[in-house]
Amino acid sequence: VLNRRCVEAAVMTGLALHCHINKKSLFDRKHYFYADLPAGYQITQQRVPIAVNGSLSYSLCIGNKMSQMVTKTVRIKQIQLEQDSGKSLHDDTRSQTLVDLNRAGVGLMELVMEPDMCCGEEAAAAVRELQLILQTLGSSQAVMAEGQLRVDANVSVHHPGEPYGVRTEVKNINSIRFLAKAVDYEIQRQIKELGNGGTILNETRAFDSKLGCTVPMRDKEGKQDYRFMPEPNLPPLILYDAKSLPANMNHQQVINIDWIHERLPDLPSVKREKLVEQYGILPEHSFTLLNENGLAEFFESVVKQTQMKPKKVIGWILNDLLSYLKQHSLTVKESPVSSFLLADLLNLLEKKEISSTAAKQVLAELWKGEGKTPLETVKEQKLELLQDQKELEQICQAVIDGQENEVIVMVLG
Amino acid sequence: QKVSLEVLDHLEHLALVDFRDLEGVERLQKAIQFADQLHEVNTDGVEPMDSVLEDRWCLYLREDYVTEGNCTKELLENARETVEEYFVAPPG
Numbered sequence: 001v002l003n004r005r006c007v008e009a010a011v012m013t014g015l016a017l018h019c020h021i022n023k024k025s026l027f028d029r030k031h032y033f034y035a036d037l038p039a040g041y042q043i044t045q046q047r048v049p050i051a052v053n054g055s056l057s058y059s060l061c062i063g064n065k066m067s068q069m070v071t072k073t074v075r076i077k078q079i080q081l082e083q084d085s086g087k088s089l090h091d092d093t094r095s096q097t098l099v100d101l102n103r104a105g106v107g108l109m110e111l112v113m114e115p116d117m118c119c120g121e122e123a124a125a126a127v128r129e130l131q132l133i134l135q136t137l138g139s140s141q142a143v144m145a146e147g148q149l150r151v152d153a154n155v156s157v158h159h160p161g162e163p164y165g166v167r168t169e170v171k172n173i174n175s176i177r178f179l180a181k182a183v184d185y186e187i188q189r190q191i192k193e194l195g196n197g198g199t200i201l202n203e204t205r206a207f208d209s210k211l212g213c214t215v216p217m218r219d220k221e222g223k224q225d226y227r228f229m230p231e232p233n234l235p236p237l238i239l240y241d242a243k244s245l246p247a248n249m250n251h252q253q254v255i256n257i258d259w260i261h262e263r264l265p266d267l268p269s270v271k272r273e274k275l276v277e278q279y280g281i282l283p284e285h286s287f288t289l290l291n292e293n294g295l296a297e298f299f300e301s302v303v304k305q306t307q308m309k310p311k312k313v314i315g316w317i318l319n320d321l322l323s324y325l326k327q328h329s330l331t332v333k334e335s336p337v338s339s340f341l342l343a344d345l346l347n348l349l350e351k352k353e354i355s356s357t358a359a360k361q362v363l364a365e366l367w368k369g370e371g372k373t374p375l376e377t378v379k380e381q382k383l384e385l386l387q388d389q390k391e392l393e394q395i396c397q398a399v400i401d402g403q404e405n406e407v408i409v410m411v412l413g
Numbered sequence: 414q415k416v417s418l419e420v421l422d423h424l425e426h427l428a429l430v431d432f433r434d435l436e437g438v439e440r441l442q443k444a445i446q447f448a449d450q451l452h453e454v455n456t457d458g459v460e461p462m463d464s465v466l467e468d469r470w471c472l473y474l475r476e477d478y479v480t481e482g483n484c485t486k487e488l489l490e491n492a493r494e495t496v497e498e499y500f501v502a503p504p505g
Contacts, residue, residue, distance in 0.1 A: 003474070003475050004476055005476075026463070031427070035500070090504065097502040098496055099499060100500075225423070227428075230463065237472050238471075252476070253473070255474070
């Protein structure tokens, strides 16, 4: 039986990726034998998937500077609904495979992309943006390490102007970093192989993260014949829109594409634009804000609670707060300094009650998370800026008197 | 058209069936011939049928609530061999 939430998630994702949603899509059986596929077949959408012909836009930094970003696009061939298999753990020492069937039968969305990317960096950037989109939509938490998002990379090489070469499929990629490594390694391996007069086999390879290379997978023999046939137990999936909505159907059984479209949240690219427009920060700042879970919200919270201009606040967020969190491997949620505390500190700075150097000192103290307020810390460490003009003059005069020689040298130029 | 040994081997491997003897192969041959009669119908411009129920066959969409489960023990009893809640299968 098909789960309604799966269909909604697929439609949302399809719409977010500018796909054409097929109002009628079909289910098929894909047959093969494997220990983690107890039924001997997997239900998928081979003939007519739920969504087709979309695109995913992502950004890349050219060179080392973050300030030069370029936008690229990868076409989405299709999105299909299918069943998950169980999870296999290979125990080579005892010559056995352990199978966990907990996730068998659970619904999956498979996204197929066209070969529009040319290196590991592009693949990584595209998948990262996809991850953010999926998380924003709520379709998936998309954490690769937990198998919530799985990526198989298909890699081929060819000379410019010539047709695409034979491709290999690389599996067992468990993070975005490894995705870039695996793709780049495979590109180099294929170039080397062809350079030596060899050929590329249309095979499946596994990425070995320890060695940083791809190795052939032992269990794939020749071309698989999946004997696709229509799934006899699932009739076509019919989706509706505002125009085609049936009058007399049970509300719970109807999925309205337009209704879902109206309720799509702001996608990451839109959120970034809004941040730049609203706060006057740079585009690359908006990328960093969205790249860290909770950071954008933290920034906006601080801005609300302080008189300091957002353009100045962003520096404190990206340079001070973020680097501290990174150093201590903390998430924004785990920050010992709350947005309230930081705003409080920035207000002291803004009112010129302390200097910027003093502010950094106070911040260092606040990281300890001992519960002191910025004002308490300022008083404790006597970091207040002297506001009294007379007192300042006296001090300056004393310094000048003490350094008379230097002063004369300076004045003479 | 006869079914070649190559196709036979391929089918046996894919479906894990054993055609056993010549009689089995002949029966297979006749079954294919019978099914081939479908080709005699001209289906140009006709949409493939999903079911004789046509529009009345609606796909039931289930709500996303967990209604059953927590039966690990019973499920594992189905297997001859288990290791710490995993089913055991041959390697590869």
